[in-house]
Amino acid sequence: MxxxxxxxxxxxxxxxxxxxxxxxxxxxxxxxxxxxxxxxxxxxxxxxxxxxxxxxxxxxxxxxxxxxxxxxxxxxxxxxxxxxxxxxxxxxxxxxxxxxxxxxxxxxxxxxxxxxxxxxxQRVAPVFAKMKSVMDAGTLGELQRTHWTMTNWFRPEVYFQVSDWRATWRGEGGGLLLNQCIHNIDIFQWLTGMPIAVQGFCGFGKYHNIEVEDEATAYFEYENGATGIFVGSTGEAPGVNRLDIVGDKGMLSFDGDRLLLTENSPSTSQYNSETKDMFGQPSNQQVDITPSESVxxxxxxxxxxxxxxxxxxxxxxxxxQGIDSLAIANGILWSAWSGQRITFPLDGLGYQAALDEKLEHSGLRKKSDIKTNIDMEASYR
The missing domain is CATH 3.40.50.720 (NAD(P)-binding Rossmann-like Domain)
Structure with missing residues (x-):
């Protein structure tokens, strides 16, 4: 070969x-x-x-x-x-x-x-690959709720100062959502599917001297009525990495370290309709399914x-397959700018017009010549 x-x-x-x-x-x-x-x-x-x-x-x-x-x-x-x-x-x-x-x-x-x-x-990270196999097998049943708090993307001011393009509309088209959290957003929709709508709330230059978002909260709506929350930040330390996916038959919980699978017996919907116990709930079994390998x-x-x-x-x-995560990031920003609920599929031309307004008033910064310590392994989450 x-x-x-x-x-x-x-x-x-x-x-x-x-x-x-x-x-x-x-x-x-x-x-x-x-x-x-x-x-x-x-x-x-x-x-x-x-x-x-x-x-x-x-x-x-x-x-x-x-x-x-x-x-x-x-x-x-x-x-x-x-x-x-x-x-x-x-x-x-x-x-x-x-x-x-x-x-x-x-x-x-x-x-x-x-x-x-x-x-x-991150699609090949063992923990997310394991979650994907559970979701594809239908183990959790119908999706009810998703929630990912991913705030351990902390970046100090120097990270932006030594770059002319980072955290500018002109250079990056956004900040936290397009740079750090695009991986998390990709995994989120890879596991749970695309939402039908989003309402986004962002802090622009809240923690850093930048023009783009360094904090974001998004509320997702799914076609079956399920809901989701995504929270990201580059200004919080030590930060949190917590992902929960809740279905009718159980839930997956990842805390940045351990992955737990909880299975209900019977399903929540069946128990809800059949039980005579006023304060009862389905029995459940929790198993640690954290992968041991690293890649x-x-x-x-x-x-x-x-x-x-x-x-x-x-x-x-x-x-x-990079279109969907990009659409979600774009949708969160557009919603934050407009204060409106944004539906998917995203109106690409409409978003581009909104972004172009930002680009018109944006430029690259003058890079600082600060000597920095760079450990790329420490940059991954």
């Missing part, structure tokens, strides 16, 4: 992390042949790759079969379109774009033979992308 020739566009923290995974051997049948970044990079010489200052030159070079785009969100549409239109396979860092309109434009440019994937790495999430997604191209392996996270 020939190795896939991969170009990496963007050599920031996450781009370098992906390169380390590939160079370490954690990714098979893949060789990095080219890198692109605005400045010079000694890394290219170290890994025997050709360096380009212009991503278009990399794509046009003929050195790559595929590209991994690990640049700020504002460039995803432009770079993704160019790569797809030139016939390359694409693995995109999250999110798919600033808006679902941008995401849909990228999908429309994808050829039938092209592999287009998104770095939704290299990013390497698994990159391996899957490579094998999808070389061996037609089904994608873990095809780019089209």
């Amino acid at each position: 020939s190795d896939l020739r991969l170009g990496v566009i963007g050599l920031g923290n996450i781009g370098q992390q992906h390169i380390k995974h590939i160079q370490s051997g954690a990714v098979q049948h893949c060789v990095i042949t080219a890198l692109a970044s605005r400045g010079e990079s000694p890394l290219a010489t170290q890994i025997n790759a050709t360096h380009f200052n212009d991503y278009r030159e990399l794509i046009d070079s003929g050195l790559c079969d595929a590209v991994l785009i690990a640049t700020p969100t504002m460039s995803h549409l432009e770079m993704g379109l160019y790569a797809l239109q030139k016939g390359l396979h694409v693995l995109m860092e999250k999110p798919l774009g600033l808006s679902i309109a941008q995401g849909q434009a990228l999908l429309a440019a994808t050829g039938a033979e092209q592999v287009f994937a998104l770095m939704l790495n 290299n999430q990013h390497a698994i997604v990159i391996n899957n992308f490579v094998q999808a191209i070389l061996q037609q392996e089904p994608l873990i996270a095809p780019a089209i």
Whole structure:
């Protein structure tokens, strides 16, 4: 089997992390042949790759079969379109774009033979994979309520100061929801399905000197009448990671550490209609189903992308599946701006018009040259 020739566009923290995974051997049948970044990079010489200052030159070079785009969100549409239109396979860092309109434009440019994937790495986290298997098996019965408080995404002020694009409408199209919590929102809808409507409430620059949201609370409505709450923050420490999914037959509870499955006997609805005990409730059994294994999430997604191209392996996270989480994030913001309940499918053109108003008055900040301590492993939740 020939190795896939991969170009990496963007050599920031996450781009370098992906390169380390590939160079370490954690990714098979893949060789990095080219890198692109605005400045010079000694890394290219170290890994025997050709360096380009212009991503278009990399794509046009003929050195790559595929590209991994690990640049700020504002460039995803432009770079993704160019790569797809030139016939390359694409693995995109999250999110798919600033808006679902941008995401849909990228999908429309994808050829039938092209592999287009998104770095939704938390889908392979053992705990969420276990929850997905429980949900797909119908163990909980009909959905009644969901609730995720995900506030341990704390980021200090320096995180924003050393970047010109983070936490700006121009650079990111949002903050907490489009950057940190896009993973959680993806997992939320992956497990419980898309809501039919959302009411969103956001704090904009509540804890940081930024123009976008650093706190968000969303109320979801589902087609069967179930409801949900999502709470996120980058200004709370130590923060909370608590996910509950409640169904007629039981519930899943994840506290950031342990995963518990509770099963009712009989179901809540059956007991409700049949019992003569005024203060009774169904009997239940609780089991700890926390997975013991740990995995290299990013390497698994990159391996899957490579094998999808070389061996037609089904994608873990095809780019089209990034639309729903992007729609939810966009919907929460739109609701917060307008004070209105937003329904799904999201009106992409309507949201884009609202976002364009923000973009018109937004710009990139001047980066600080503060020397920082960077531990990428500490950034994952």
